[in-house]
Amino acid sequence: MLCAHINPITLKEQSVKEHLDNVSKMSMEYGAKVSLENTGELIGILHDMGKETNKFDKYIHYSSSHPSDKSLRGTINHSTAGAKFIYDNFYNTTDMFQKFTAQLISLAICSHHGGLIDCLDLKGIDIFTNKMETDKDILYDEALRNFKLEYSGIEHIKDLFNKSKDEIENIFININKIDGSAKFGHFAAGMLEKYLFSCVIDADRYDTYTFMEGKDQKKSIDKLDLWNELVDKLETKLESYPKLTKIDLLREEVSIACKNFAENKPGIYQLAVPTGGGKTLSSLRYALGHAKKFDKDRIFYIIPFTTIIDQNAKDIKDILCRDDIILEHHSNLVVDNQQEDYKLLTERWDSPIVLTTMVQFLDTLFSGGTQGVRRMHNLANSIIIFDEIQAIPIKCINMFNSAINFLANICNATIILCTATQPLLSTTKMPLMLSENANIITDIHEKFKQFKRVNLVDKRIVGGYSVSTLKEFILEIMEKLDSASEIKDKLASVLAIFNTKNAAKDVFNELKKANADLPKEKQYLIFHLSTNMCPSHRMKILKDMREKLGHQRIICISTQLIEAGVNISFGCVVRSLAGLDSIAQAAGRCNRHGESSCSDVYIVNVEGENVSKLVDIKEGQECTKRVLDEFKANPNIFDNDLLSPKTMERYYKYYYYNRSAEMDYTLPKPDNDNSMYDLLSTNSEGGNSFNSRNTCKSKLMLKQGFKTAGKDFQVIDQNITGVIVPYEEGEELITLINGQCSLGELKQYLRKAQQFSVNIYETDKRKLEQMGGLIGLKDNAIITLRKEFYTEDAGVTFENAPMEFCNF
Incomplete structure (x- = not known):
């Protein structure tokens, strides 16, 4: 018996065959979700063929006896043998689907320790072929001999490959039905590669983890029982909610519409609800009903800001009373530093309900290495709810759209795009393919009129407000609210939101100083919220504010983390000039429950608020200025409301038109003539460079520069x-x-x-x-x-x- 792993506590040994059998079984299960069970099984069986050698066996035993000696780690290449076996036996053929299947499988196997390699790099070097044809050594022959002995020949392998080829061919028939363009076809091929890679990476890491820990693999949950239980709990809770005010009744209408829409087949849909319309629980009602009807595996909430995870997770846990099946994934707390033991700890997204960020979601699809991608297969047969979809980074839009089209149509995921400010994702160069009758709420314009609770007031001044004048402006508003007869039974409150942490901190400190100089009876409670605070800290502050709002006089200074999805209501909001979508979200924190007939939200410009590096905010500001000026000249064309769907549509028309060239994700210098979308699809730059080098075209089926793209991919501009x-x-x-x-x-x-x-x-x-x-x-x-x-x-x-x- 040749050894794959040794448990450090019990010294029990796991054979290579046992590990391969376990991984192939899991990889087959993950592949089956997208009708690739044979392909998944085959990759799992072959992924560690290179461990079938005496040299690797000795290395494992030495490492077990000398755990502090890491000098031999990585010196034995065991990840290429299975890939070379497929390449040698199936790749060199004129059958295009056989060739494509062979490259998909070989690429997943040979990359499973360091992340997907480039097929062609930007200089036109054929990394894939070089790896397949130059890494062969005497260990390969020994590994192949021992592998054949353990698997009694390779007839089963050949049979699996032929079935795999049929699976891949069927997948591509479906891909062509989504979008017949060559560019999308190549991008989808890359997504398919990543999906298969995810299957084998997660199966490999999870089997290793359970063996090294001496644990049994987690038992699968009866999802139908779970969804039934959760549907009943949510329905009971919703029945108990008061339905007294106009806002209560409007929220109930939205909730019922979501419940009824859950009967519709899986697809890509939009939930356009005005801020304060109760979309968190309404979308949960949709998701649980849809999961129950269509036997879905998971529900994902993808959220732009970690603050919303804090609140949404708490709301959902309080209602469902099942903390054990809900995962909050804010951050990667294990650094991807090649430490083998800690690679086993990266988050898998295997809980039935997962709340995570847009950063984590996009990293799962597009970042390099092996940390994020292992989660990708768990997106299949799921419901993915994007809360505040307007916050997607502009540079990621075309990759996001094509990835969502792939997940919905190939991976059987149901997609819900939630926001009060729907961006025009179906109008871009690589459009999102919305389903027929995509709007869950059909009478959108009427709903926005009914939910109107605030007026936007343009208070910009020449040169902008200094920190000192902002302090005075906020204090003046507080005095005005104090004396307003309409809210005399509720004490005054103001929320001021800024684009940068420094601006927020400066105004907070100025107000704190001014407050200390006031007589005790006139002092305010002043709160500060920042992304420099951990989730537990922010939740504590929000809880404290909610308890005191209306009973004490409150000023809250925050960055934009509070403006989307946080269930809190102030008497007035001041918003530093930003994109109109952000301003609309900020307005949702004002008079949220209709406490007064209508409240004011002031737009201010801030002197010295440096957004030069915050390109999305800077561009949003320019488009907002244009809309504000047009509204001033002719409010009728915007339904006399700066928050109307017509106004938002005009804003996005300008914003997307101005930035359409950025949507393919321009690569960093010196490669900024190329886009990441191209690198992950046709890789035309790599292809042209190959042609120049070799005076002929590359015969690779997959030409993607996966490693280059993964290394350069950043959702935000800094790591x-x-x-x-x-x-x-x-x-x-x-x-x-x-x-x-x-x-x-x-x-x-x-x-x-x-x-x-x-x-x-x-x-x-x-x-x-x-x-x-x-x-x-x-x-x-x-x-x-x-x-x-x-x-x-x-x-x-x-x-x-x-x-x-x-x-x-």
Whole structure:
């Protein structure tokens, strides 16, 4: 018996054949969700064929006996043998589907330790063929001999390959039905490769994890029973809600429409609901009913800001009373640093209900390496709800649209795009293919009129407001609200939202100083919210504010994290000039429940608020200015309402027209003449370079530059790192993580630590490193923050705090 793994505690050995059988079974199960069960099984059987050698067996036993010696790690190439076997036996053929199937399978296998390789790079070098034809050595022959002995010849393998070829051919018939263009066809081929790669990566890592931990694999849940249970709980809760006010009744109408629409077949749909329309619970009602009817595996909420995860997860958990089946995934807390043990801990998205961010979703589809992509197969046969879809980064739009078309039509996912401000995704160069009768709410214009609770007031001034004049402006509003007879039974409250953390912090500090100078009876409660605070901290502040709103006089200064989906209501909102979609979302935090007949939302411009690096905000500001000026000249064409669907449509028309050239994701310099969409589809630059090098065309079926694209892909313009912070329970979790614990215990600690983590930009990370503010745990695979760099007022702080000894 040749050995694949040795349990470090029991010293029990797992044979290579046992590992291959386990992985092939799981990979087959994951592949079956998209009618690729034979392809999944075949990749699983072959992925670690290279371990069928005496040299690898000796290496495993040596590593088990000498766990601190990492010098041999990675010296034996065991990931190419299975790929070469397929390449040698099936690739060189004139049958295009056989050739394509062989490359798909070989590529997934040979890449499964470091991430998908480039097929062609931008310089035209044929990485795939070079790898298949130059990595052959004596170990391959030995691995193949031993593999044939264990599997009694290779007839079963040949049979699986022929079935796999038929599966791939059927998939491409369906791909051509979505969009017959060559560009989409090549992009979809790349998505198919990533899906298969996801199947084998997750199966491999999960089997290794369960063996090394001595655990049984998680038993599958009876999904139909679960969906029935959750539907009943939600319906009971909804029946108990009051239906007294106009807003209550309008929300109920939206909720019933969602419940009824759940009977429609899977597809790509839009839920356009005015802010405060109750779309979180309405979309959950849709999702549970649809999951029950169409036997779906999972429900995903994809959310632009982590704050909304905090609230939505709490709302959903409070109603369903099943914390065990709900996952909140804010951050990757394990650094993808090639540490084999910690690679086993990356989040799998295997819970029935998953709440995560747009960053994590897009990273799963497009980032390099093996960390994110392992989750992709769990998107199949799911319901994916995009909350606040308007927040998608402009550079990702065409890749997002094509990926969603693939997930819906090939992976049987149901897609719901939720927002009060629907972007025009079906009008772009690579359009989103909405289903027929795509709007869940049909009388959208009428609904927006009925939900009207605020007026937008343009208060821009020449040169913009200074921090001091903003302070005065906010205090004047508070005095005005204090004296307003309409809300005399509820004390005044103002929310001010800014585009940058620095602007928010400066105004907060100015107000704090001014407040301290007021007589005690005239002082306000002043709150600050920032993405530098961990989820648990933000939730605590929001809870405190909700309890005090209406009973005490409150000013809240925040970044845009509060403006989408947070269920909170202020008497007035001040919004720093931004895209009209952001302003509309901010308006949803004002008079949210119709406490007064109509309240004001003021648009202000801020002196010195530096958004030069925040391109989306800067471009949004310019388009908003244009719409505001047109509205001033002729409000009738906008239905006399700056928040009407007509106004929003005009805004997006300008915004998308101005930025259409950016939607393919331009690569960074020096490759900025090329786009990532092209690199992940036809790779025309790589193809042209190959032609020049070789005076002939490449015969590769897949030409994608997966590794180059994955390395360059960033949802936001800087890399972010998830850092665990010592806020309340976070301090204890840091101590537990740093202690002696099994991988299983560590996995549980990391899940809890999601609530005590902050995503740090690369520039901020470097600042903290220079100040000694960060500590690496577990071979630097997990990053934590020193206690003196976290404050109650600001969260993570970059000010030079006194360096105290921390016993981590």
